[in-house]
Amino acid sequence: MENLNLSYDGKRTIFKNVSAHIKKGEFVSIVGPSGCGKSSLLNVIAGFVQPTSGEIYVNQTPVKKPGPDRAVVFQDLALFPWLNVIDNVAFGLKIQSMDKKERIEKSMEAIQLVGLSGYENASIHDLSGGMKQRVAIARTLVTNPEILLMDEPFSALDAQTRENMQDELMRIQEQTGMTIILVTHSIDEAVYLSDRVVVMQNGGGEILDLIDVSLPRPRNLEVRLTPAFNEYKRQLIQHLKEGHVHKGEQSGSGI
Numbered sequence: 278m279e280n281l282n283l284s285y286d287g288k289r290t291i292f293k294n295v296s297a298h299i300k301k302g303e304f305v306s307i308v309g310p311s312g313c314g315k316s317s318l319l320n321v322i323a324g325f326v327q328p329t330s331g332e333i334y335v336n337q338t339p340v341k342k343p344g345p346d347r348a349v350v351f352q353d354l355a356l357f358p359w360l361n362v363i364d365n366v367a368f369g370l371k372i373q374s375m376d377k378k379e380r381i382e383k384s385m386e387a388i389q390l391v392g393l394s395g396y397e398n399a400s401i402h403d404l405s406g407g408m409k410q411r412v413a414i415a416r417t418l419v420t421n422p423e424i425l426l427m428d429e430p431f432s433a434l435d436a437q438t439r440e441n442m443q444d445e446l447m448r449i450q451e452q453t454g455m456t457i458i459l460v461t462h463s464i465d466e467a468v469y470l471s472d473r474v475v476v477m478q479n480g481g482g483e484i485l486d487l488i489d490v491s492l493p494r495p496r497n498l499e500v501r502l503t504p505a506f507n508e509y510k511r512q513l514i515q516h517l518k519e520g521h522v523h524k525g526e527q528s529g530s531g532i
């Protein structure tokens with residue numbers, strides 16, 4: 278992301294001067310107060326919203342529109358309740374020219390990757406919240422994206438399912454090598470999952486800060502219980518509370 282600025286109406290700035298270099302295979306979370314522009318930034322990266330100025334690059338190539346290199350999982354999942362699991366997953370491939378056999382093979386692979394083997398023909402109605410979440414993720418994985426963009430994907434889940442899904446997401450990332458950018462309200466989730474956390478501020482601001490989370494991987498309950506984990510959470514909460522820019526502290530200009 279290079280010098281991204283966004284205003285929807287030409288008057289109010291949602292964010293300005295957002296620059297970030299995210300490495301392949303990195304897990305980056307975006308946190309910040311409600312209304313600060315997290316979803317807007319994700320939509321700009323996805324290509325759904327055009328920035329007022331600035332540029333998005335994927336592998337050094339400027340991108341202006343949505344593309345198969347970037348897949349998005351929304352909070353409401355956008356599954357088709359009248360289709361079964363495999364047809365929901367295969368829908369991700371419909372726009373690409375591919376014969377039926379190959380479509381089924383690829384869909385089965387994605388279903389296996391998210392741990393839903395055996396549920397291919399199940400109706401969406403009969404699935405739990407966590408299972409629906411897996412279907413939504415499988416539908417994006419089937420297109421083999423380089424970058425997975427997620428907007429509050431786990432916020433509708435109960436606490437235990439949410440923690441399970443966080444572990445599943447890390448496993449899927451490890452297996453696929455995808456880059457993941459996640460918008461979340463949960464500081465705990467951001468620290469647990471991320472290599473880096475972007476902190477945004479309210480009122481049309483620049484990126485407030487960037488925190489490197491150097492906790493060991495694989496992450497698990499043991500890591501969650503370490504003093505270092507809590508220290509990262511404390512640091513993030515403090516930065517959100519203070520709300521002032523620590524420019525250059527860790528990242529020079531931008532990230």
Ligand SMILES: Nc1ncnc2c1ncn2[C@@H]1O[C@H](COP(=O)(O)OP(=O)(O)OP(=O)(O)O)[C@@H](O)[C@H]1O
Nearest residue numbers: 285286291309310311312313314315316317318462
């Ligand atoms: N399509 C749009 N047109 C005009 N204004 C919009 C549009 N989308 C978002 N906004 C405004 O932009 C601001 C940032 O919204 P955004 O949803 O990006 O914030 P957020 O940080 O994701 O919020 P939350 O944490 O509450 O989901 C808000 O004031 C919102 O009303």
